[in-house]
Amino acid sequence: MGNQAKLSADGKDYEFPVLSGSVGPDVVDIRKLYGQSGLFTFDPGFTSTASCESALTYIDGEEGVLLHRGYPIGQLAEHSSFMEVSYLLLNGELPSKDELDTFTYTISRHTMLHEQLLQFYRGFRRDAHPMAVMCGVVGALSAFYHDSTDISDPEHRTISSHRLIAKMPTIAAAAYKYAIGQPFLYPDNSLSYTGNFMRMTFGVPAEPYDLHPAVEKAMDRIFILHADHEQNASTSTVRLAGSSGANPFACIAAGIACLWGPAHGGANEAALNMLHEIGTPDKIPHYIERAKDKNDPFRLMGFGHRVYKNYDPRATVMQKTVREVFDALKVDNPVFETALRLEEIALSDDYFVEKKLFPNVDFYSGIILSAIGFPTTMFTVLFALARTVGWVAQWNEMISDPHQKIGRPRQLYTGPTQRDYVAIDKR
Ligand code: CMC
Numbered sequence: 001m002g003n004q005a006k007l008s009a010d011g012k013d014y015e016f017p018v019l020s021g022s023v024g025p026d027v028v029d030i031r032k033l034y035g036q037s038g039l040f041t042f043d044p045g046f047t048s049t050a051s052c053e054s055a056l057t058y059i060d061g062e063e064g065v066l067l068h069r070g071y072p073i074g075q076l077a078e079h080s081s082f083m084e085v086s087y088l089l090l091n092g093e094l095p096s097k098d099e100l101d102t103f104t105y106t107i108s109r110h111t112m113l114h115e116q117l118l119q120f121y122r123g124f125r126r127d128a129h130p131m132a133v134m135c136g137v138v139g140a141l142s143a144f145y146h147d148s149t150d151i152s153d154p155e156h157r158t159i160s161s162h163r164l165i166a167k168m169p170t171i172a173a174a175a176y177k178y179a180i181g182q183p184f185l186y187p188d189n190s191l192s193y194t195g196n197f198m199r200m201t202f203g204v205p206a207e208p209y210d211l212h213p214a215v216e217k218a219m220d221r222i223f224i225l226h227a228d229h230e231q232n233a234s235t236s237t238v239r240l241a242g243s244s245g246a247n248p249f250a251c252i253a254a255g256i257a258c259l260w261g262p263a264h265g266g267a268n269e270a271a272l273n274m275l276h277e278i279g280t281p282d283k284i285p286h287y288i289e290r291a292k293d294k295n296d297p298f299r300l301m302g303f304g305h306r307v308y309k310n311y312d313p314r315a316t317v318m319q320k321t322v323r324e325v326f327d328a329l330k331v332d333n334p335v336f337e338t339a340l341r342l343e344e345i346a347l348s349d350d351y352f353v354e355k356k357l358f359p360n361v362d363f364y365s366g367i368i369l370s371a372i373g374f375p376t377t378m379f380t381v382l383f384a385l386a387r388t389v390g391w392v393a394q395w396n397e398m399i400s401d402p403h404q405k406i407g408r409p410r411q412l413y414t415g416p417t418q419r420d421y422v423a424i425d426k427r
Contacts, residue, residue, distance in 0.1 A: 009039060023058060040410045046231075047306075052239065053401070056089060056393055057230045064310035064358075068228060069093070077317045082223040082386070083107065083193050086165060089228055089393040104193070110166035111187035111196065113174070114144045121178045130175040130381045131260045137171050138164075139253035149247040151399055160248045161392045168385045169193065173200035176378055194220040197385070202373060214328030215372055218321050222368065225314045225361060226383050228390025230307070234259040238391040239398050243407040248395055255391045256384045262301070265362075265383040269376045271302030272335070272366030280334070281341040288342075292351045300346060302363030309356035318364035325368050336367050 003018035005028040014037055017029045027050045033039055043049045058067045066073040069088050076085055080094075087095045087103045095103060120140055124133050141163070142149060148160040174184045177200075185200045195216045203209030229235070238255040242248070259265035278287050290298040305312060322336055343359050346352045369379050398404055 007033075007037075009037060012037070021053075024060070034410075040412070042412050046236075051231055051236060051407075052398065054231070054394065054397060055092070056397060057228045057390070059230050059307050061305070061307035061309050064308060064313050066229070066313050073225065073313050074317060077221050077224050080224060081192075082220045082227070082389075085224050085227050086389045089389055090161065090396065106162055107166045107193065108187075108189040108196075110163045111170055111189060113167055113170050117141070117144055118174065118184055121174060121184075124178065126179065126181065128179070130172070130179060130377055131256065131266075131384070133175040133178065134171065134381055134384055135253055135257050135260075137175070138168075138256055139250060141167070141253075142247045142249035145249065149249070151242075151245060151247065154400070157248070157396055157399060161396060164248065164252055164388055164392055168388045169197035170200060172378075172381045172385045173197060175381060176201050176374075179377070192216065192220070194223060212328060215325060218325045218328070218368065219372065221317065221321055222365060222382070223386040225317055225365075226386035228387070228393065231394075233261075233264050234387065235391060235394050238395055240407040242395045242398055243404065245406075248392065251395055252388060252391050255387070259384055259387065260380060265380045265387070267301050267360070268362035268366045268369070268379040268383065271362050272370060272376055272379070274301045275335045275338055275342070275367070278338055278342065281338055284338070284342050284345050288345060288349060292349075300342070300352075300357070302360055302366075303346065303352070304355070304357040305360045308358060308360065311358045312360040314361035315359040315363055318361060318368065319359075322364050322368050322371075325371050329371060331371050333367065333371060335370075339364060339367060 002020075003026070004015045005018050007014045007016065014033070016033065018026045019029050020026050030041055033041065041049070056069065058070075059065065068076060068085065069092055071080075071088070071094075076088075080088075083104045084095060084100055086107075087100060117137065117140065120137055121133065124136070145160065145163055148156045148163060150156045170187055177184050183205055185203055185205060187196050188199055189196065191199060191211070195211050198211055198216060198219060199209040231239075234255040237258040238251045241251040241254040246254075262270045274287075278284060287298070287300070290296045291300045291303075326332060326336070343363070346357070351357075366376065366379055369382065370376070374382065
């Protein structure tokens with residue numbers, strides 16, 4: 001018999017198995033708690049709850065470690081490509097050259113959208129936030145690709161996964177084109193996954209698009225950095241939506257909706273807006289004081305993380321990538337100096353040190369994306385595009401698990417107990 005955890009409540013003792021993963025904290029298996037004791041656990045925000053078993057991504061927040069299928073994010077960002085990381089997340093192992101070529105080719109065969117889906121965009125107001133468009137258009141995919149929505153069929157699951165990964169750049173680029181009033185561009189499958197997205201976003205039908213190799217590489221790396229992140233809010237949303245048997249297109253649309261919030265994927269947009277608001281380094285102390293003031297809702301955006309209590313390893317790569325993009329594009333932006341100074345001041349301030357608040361992935365990403373030419377409203381869209389791979393891999397892992405059940409949390413009820421209905425003239 002392995003380790004057991006003991007609980008005493010109302011004079012009775014209960015024992016629960018303690019399960020171990022390959023690395024990371026053990027978990028107390030409390031699945032029989034309610035049946036045996038009539039008690040629930042209470043953990044709003046899931047700060048101490050493992051919601052599932054997963055073999056995809058591991059984070060050690062104290063040490064600032066992020067591994068995909070065992071490979072450190074720094075190594076993947078440096079040596080791999082987004083297509084290769086996608087294959088790794090979906091299949092568990094790095095591909096051989098042939099496997100990678102076949103996977104990349106397969107994805108490239110699904111990049112076009114159903115022509116009628118393009119009509120869908122015209123129903124949105126021109127000034128709609130592109131994330132609103134993403135929620136709608138991705139949700140609508142299930143109305144166009146019925147032939148891959150039988151989730152009990154592994155072949156259908158594979159096709160819909162490939163479709164989602166392949167179509168997301170086309171959908172995201174079209175959301176941008178619609179907002180600025182330019183014609184949609186069809187995919188060019190002779191380009192890389194990321195190069196194709198850059199062309200569909202920044203190219204125009206009237207002229208050839210000049211793809212900058214260093215920028216294409218930086219963008220690909222940004223996609224790698226956002227590909228997956230364990231059981232974060234949007235991934236948990238995708239899993240919960242999928243646990244009911246909903247089709248994958250609807251589940252990913254749910255993930256996009258969750259990602260939009262400023263505490264999650266919306267933070268990169270909020271972080272750059274904040275840096276612009278701060279403006280020059282001399283204003284930093286004022287904003288640091290505001291962030292520390294409990295009566296002021298202001299927070300340093302791009303700072304702090306539920307899991308990382310150390311430097312987010314993705315932020316390290318992002319910071320390096322800012323310099324590379326600036327050098328490649330021969331641009332400079334004083335906002336980067338403000339960001340570096342803000343980080344320095346915050347990391348030497350007792351408030352941030354004691355609460356272990358470090359820059360996260362979103363702190364520097366906005367500076368790079370803005371230098372490349374994306375408006376702030378597109379930042380979270382790019383996050384969604386890349387995270388689609390993680391969502392799809394996590395969804396597949398869940399559906400293929402024979403023990404999978406619908407996700408159905410319980411609650412601590414604090415409302416009125418049963419009472420009798422009172423007629424309207426007696427209230
Ligand atoms: N600025 C100032 N104070 C902060 C910040 C911040 N950015 N983040 C956390 N704190 C304080 C917070 O006020 C609290 O203080 P106290 O214990 O005195 O009440 C303490 O630190 C713990 O914060 P929390 O909100 O209880 O922690 P959480 O784990 O629930 O929230 C978070 C994590 C990421 C939502 C939060 O740190 C935050 O709002 N950060 C800014 C938004 C942001 O950058 N989000 C991107 C996250 S990374 C990308 C992604 O996953 O999507």
